[in-house]
Amino acid sequence: MNQARTWTLLAVMTVSLASCKTEEEAKQGDFVQLSPRESLIRLSVDLRGVHPSEQELLAIEANPELYTAFVDRFLDDPGLPDTVADLMNQRLLTRTGDTYGLMAEGYDTEAVREAVNNEQLALVRRIVEHDLPYTELVTADYTMANPVLAEALNLEYPTGARGWEKAHYTDGRQHAGILTMSTTWLRYPSAGGNANRARANAVSKMLLCDDYLARPIVLNRAAVDQLTVDPETAISTNASCQSCHSTLDPLASHFFGFFVYDDDDPTEGGAAVYRPEREEGWRYYSGKTPGYYGVPTANIAELGQLIAEDQRFKDCAVQTVWQGLTQRLMVDEDWSEIAGHMSVFEDNDLTLKPLIRSIVTSEEYLAKYVLDEALSERMAGVKTVSPAQLSNIVHQSTGFRWEFAGRDLVTNQSSGVPVLLGGIDGTTIQHRNYKPSVGTVFVQKRLAYAAAWHVVDRDFAEDNAAPELLKWVLVTDTPDTNPAGFEEQIRQLYLTATGIPLAAKATEPAELATLWRQLYSVEGSSKKAWAGVISVVLRDPAVITY
């Protein structure tokens, strides 16, 4: 890290740590800070997708100044690339659960689905893992593939490799990051008379956060008449149409190598096939020379370079990461807050870790709430976990993943459960729902019980001499025969599941002992009684919020 970058970061951190207040100290306009333990839980869930260990939590309680050291440690955590990929999926919307009809010999449909939904996000992961500039997203002279995708798309892939690796198309196309990935154009088709315009808008939405279709269309009578008779001429000459098409169409002209005349024609082979002979199809369809907002381009690689240099591309990256980490929808009033993060991003060669560091050390991020009416309405002092985070936290607590035919139900798109939990499906649901729904309640309930049963079945097994979670009680114990064991066991369950210890005078141990008795009286089974007790701990609001 260079000296200027270090000072920038230190300035941000100093401000954040100094200006937060406790609830007792807070005055109008102040941010009320999370406790050190809560801060570390928030940080860990956001960056690693799991709770911190108790050892880590005790360390930050002993010395809150360790927060920034933990930030650095978590930024190097192997879970971070997946976290950033999840955030970026909210912008790219490439995980749709669709296979687009692709097949890979020797692999089942689920494996193909997983592969074709992650080509772009594998590049995001690589950018994070190797601290590459974010511009790599549109300039990379390679693609990313695993063996399944390599088989499905006939890619040049390292012999003997097994995971996501750099790979190359062998059909003569240039490489320009996600702009030349076949799965990008399968996700965003644009056939026939649409002439790649939908793709151009997809590029604008994904990379510039600018949706042409969100602009109000003001068509006068003459324009409508002209559109009816000769749409291409109207698009080229009418001022109303030109307000969008003057920049949209030249952008669209870059993608004719992936153009499909007719989506329904099986002989076309779909957008997975690159056809160099169609590169100049724009001459026939729109007549618009390839270009990027007035700058002529020779090829798609040049387009990638121009996008990479566009300030809007950088703004969009910052906006996407900021929105994902703060669970806020950016509005104009937020620009002053985001400007600081933008400076850090630009000062650090557009690498993502310093940007993330800037956000997670800000006073807004560390706040429980703010005593400012307007800002508080935009803040999310209570954050809700994503499907992947919930799956990870339950796995971390219990060792359980809720699998059906080997696939995690909580995160598998085809199950519908991610959407029930407030996640997106990339098509009909494109924004996360941070408010817990009735679907969330039911998923948490059933997941919690399934995980709880896994714990009692494992830890109370006769041949298990080293139980992992139920260490303080035996299956034969009752609250009357081992009251101290019950109390400690219940305290440990809460601590493990939520990261928050019960207070010394907490009533939960006694309440859950009573609950155990009630369940035992109905079920006549200690295992079922304990499964019920563990399940209510896993259903605690502190498990799905942070």
Next chain:
Amino acid sequence: MRSLSRRRLFLDGAALSSLGALGWTPSMARSAQGERKFLFFFASGAWDHTAVLEPHHGSDFVDHQQDSYLRELGGLRHTANDQTMEAVSRYFSRWGGKSAIVNGIDAHTVGHDTGRQMTMTGTSADNYPDWPTVLAAKGSGEYPLPHVVFGGPSFGGHLSSAVVRAGGGTLLDLIEGSIVGASDTPAPLLQGPSEQILDSFVYDRVAAFAGKRGSMPGASRGRTDSLLANMDRSMEIEGRKFEAGLGELGNTVLDQAIKATEMMRLGLSRTAMVGIPGGWDTHGGNAPQEVQFNNFFDALDQLMDHLASTPGLSTPWQIDETVIVCLSEFGRTPMFNGAQGKDHWPYNSALVCGSGIRGGRSLGAADSGSVGLPVDYASGQASDNGDILGSENVGAALLKLGGIDPETVLPGVQPFHALLREG
């Protein structure tokens, strides 16, 4: 064991404060009786509005499929085709008097995603809820499953906690509990009383959490309140799941529509969204439109039969308290392209039928090239002094029909009163 009713909820001080933040007060806790219910159908991909709803036979600027013709039933006009769309004619013959067609609707866009959003919310701005969500969340009744999405688009916006996605049937498996026995490592189900004991305990924890966090200012309160409200809803659903027959969800559009209306009849839901099957984005050939419309109208005919013979929640027959709304994101170009397909067109039509609708008429106006014309919003007919009809005006009328002041949702948007029997 404590009672799980809403009444108890309101006695809980912590919960009371959080519900107050939602705008709920004890005096607002009313039954679902007396409120119209809304079943939305949506054809994703953009239907050809001229294929059935907006006929232009004789126009040089609109192409229709071979053998199709104009059929008029009083004030209602539709495209008919005896070879391919028998069910369409059958539907209008039987139910035309309860149905209104609205033509010349400006969709404001020809992009699928934005079109769905504009049609369903009346705006392209982020975070606005769609019509069914608003109707479900802001009506006077309370529902455990306010808006159920079986398929099709959903824009929950800031009211997203009122939206429940059926999740391809997964939600129903989750409600029923059978899902825990179906995983790779199945778990034995607990008995009913045990489930109630556990739910009651968790409810108290959630209420305490909402009470504590609900005292904080700002957006956090919305999230904790939503958790509490939906915990309450989940318990009510569990108590009534067998009543609604939730375990028997079929996959056809008719199955889902009847299930949705059954949930409405039981007071479980106010609104639902069902996707209309088919590949509607027919750039490469328009012929499938007629087949798909015919299949849909066949289902719609059977649904209306069902509603006309099933007692309603607060009316003699369910058809008298249910509104059916059929939409698509925009229309298709009037003329065939080179592939005999049709591309995207910013003007569209809608079909609305049932309770409170002035049926038996085609409303709105479009010229011979299917371009929307100004209409008088009171009469629904073309008028030089009128305004172009937008999808937001149709939505505002639906809100009004549902007892919600559209001004509180989309200020300044005039409802298309001609659609409503009571104007």
